[in-house]
Amino acid sequence: MEKPILVFQTDFTYAEGAVAAMYGVVKSVDRSLEIIDATHQLPQYDTYSASYRLFQYMNYWPKGTVFVSVCDPGVGTKRRASVARTANGYYVVSPDNGSLTHVAKFFGIEEIREIDETINRLRNGNNEEVSIFHGRDLFGYCAARLASGIISFEEVGPKYDVSEVVTHDLKEPTFTDNEIHGIIEINDPNFGNLWTNITKKSFEEFGFKHGDKIKTVIKHNGTEVFNDELFYYQSFGMAADHTVMIYNNEVNKIAMAQVIDNFAKNYNLGFGPEYEVTFKRG
Amino acid sequence: MEKPILVFQTDFTYAEGAVAAMYGVVKSVDRSLEIIDATHQLPQYDTYSASYRLFQYMNYWPKGTVFVSVCDPGVGTKRRASVARTANGYYVVSPDNGSLTHVAKFFGIEEIREIDETINRLRNGNNEEVSIFHGRDLFGYCAARLASGIISFEEVGPKYDVSEVVTHDLKEPTFTDNEIHGIIEINDPNFGNLWTNITKKSFEEFGFKHGDKIKTVIKHNGTEVFNDELFYYQSFGMAADHTVMIYNNEVNKIAMAQVIDNFAKNYNLGFGPEYEVTFKRG
């Protein structure tokens, strides 16, 4: 049977040698394993973004793919180091620190096991004394052993109850007769687009359609920081450059962009439950 | 027959999950395809840079390589999504929006086809409703099918006339008895070097040789922004640190650099037809 691909996301960047050390460990476990970068530019220590990105791209990969997510502010403390088997057919190797939130909620975790460090931790000279690099010594090493078939999922370590998985609170949008209330649930840090938690389906069932001009208010911790009427378009090229507009994003949720420009930066907007958005009927 | 490599360039960066979703699609089409990053740091929306970079590195790859270029400010509008077969033996999968300029001019396009979305667009749950991520849903998917041999080049979609390919205007240098006039046609955004459109061959046939001190003037929209006498050297190490000098760049065109420093940044210089450069005889 073909060995699964290892897909990595971390907040390490490529600014120093950490990724190279981690990948060397994988290749030393099994030279034939295929490694692909999802990203090494997760926002530092941001387990919510780690969780969201897994949700964003996981389903596009072949079943059986092993995702390794290392955003690990609590490295060396009691947070569990785990491997989850998801209901949609993948494995996720990650600290159980919130990084599994979206996977647990939207795809489902069938079974989760805590990595047994006595078996699945790298022992290479004196690196047993190192407590701060589990990406290399624990997650990367254990993931490589699993993908290679050296250990089975059961041999990762002891199972624990899926209900114990650490999760962030996720907000659901609410609907009144005249308004949809949601939050900006994540950003696109490259193009400066902001993605809400409102699905395209519910937005259109509410009655909004392409070409509508929609009153849009964004509040940050209760204070209004944006208020304008925005068109809802199918894609960016349909509005004039620099126009702020509403569109359906790549995960079929409602988002806002400034055409050929950067909405988040120009309006100094971020994401999270403190950024509430309201779309109002005309 | 061995499957061609897929080489990707985009303006997505690795800041979020877009590249990972796109690569997952490729691997789901055919697990055995090899993916290599050319870059995901094209300047945003800059189809001219996209075009130049393909020109810069294409010829170094094995014949048959499939290049996927996604710099796509007009995603979701009427610009064509295309696959070009080049005269030098490659395929380029790209929006036909100027990104094919240098390939068309310097290497030649033998045949170009518009991607038939009814056949070569990803259908994965409800992502048919997504109009803003052709890198994942159209270019990456179609390129993977082509590289895998699932479709032939003819099955990409209908052929159209090569003369219809959208191109940027490219300026040629001019020569008088005492001067060469050109433009800064591209930058090296890392080291801050600036590359002109003047070939080494024409520069040396004009009479300049290593060791010459050459009067150099740069104008931005007609206003002089740099004026100095620069030495023409074979390589950087031959001048003192921080010296601005002239050299032959990696595509055999005349360029300027500040040794162990950043010419473009320190002198606030960019590239494009609005940056004219003149080299004058002694």
Next chain:
Amino acid sequence: MEKPILVFQTDFTYAEGAVAAMYGVVKSVDRSLEIIDATHQLPQYDTYSASYRLFQYMNYWPKGTVFVSVCDPGVGTKRRASVARTANGYYVVSPDNGSLTHVAKFFGIEEIREIDETINRLRNGNNEEVSIFHGRDLFGYCAARLASGIISFEEVGPKYDVSEVVTHDLKEPTFTDNEIHGIIEINDPNFGNLWTNITKKSFEEFGFKHGDKIKTVIKHNGTEVFNDELFYYQSFGMAADHTVMIYNNEVNKIAMAQVIDNFAKNYNLGFGPEYEVTFKRG
């Protein structure tokens, strides 16, 4: 016999097409070679960092791996272009310009050869005239030929004496009855941690142990720039957020971090022999 992996580190970044051209050359030499990025974000022209990063990750790779390091401020000058065979079982292809310092000192170089440009330099159209891109034309090309088995190590070019390898001075820490004196030998540019040249072993043999509060002074060119009492902890999660603390880093040397924050940036600290650090008994 399986072909070795090629692991690349450069200061090219992915901002333009240089990496893509270099990797195309490798794949044109031998389509089956596996290429992995160590990093393309070495600090520009910083051969000391190049040297340190090789030291940081090399030993985690399978024996026989070919490392290609291109941080080459003297490209096109008389510095040697070399391939080293290391005592720990690897090859390093690099300019001999200080980039081999740590490998030579800590792992040992068994034999070093200067690349013979008449045999192991790319000839592709008119790129013989290019003097400024040895990553593509010399290091990448030669490394691919070596990894592919087209040339043996002996066929790289003439051997020279290992004692001639160019190295940076490396400082050793000193110990008095009450103090350890060292330097900040490198940074973690991502998380802002600072790594000293003092081993965990010597630090603990001196008498420091987890939980100790240690008087810590940092001087920059003799001027005190940091002075505080810091706890020595096993890992970051054991101190409150934003606390500056001492820990054992991933190469088993003593380091300092600001928890969930950036020590180097917040205190404006760098690395090198001009940054001296003293840890004093309580």
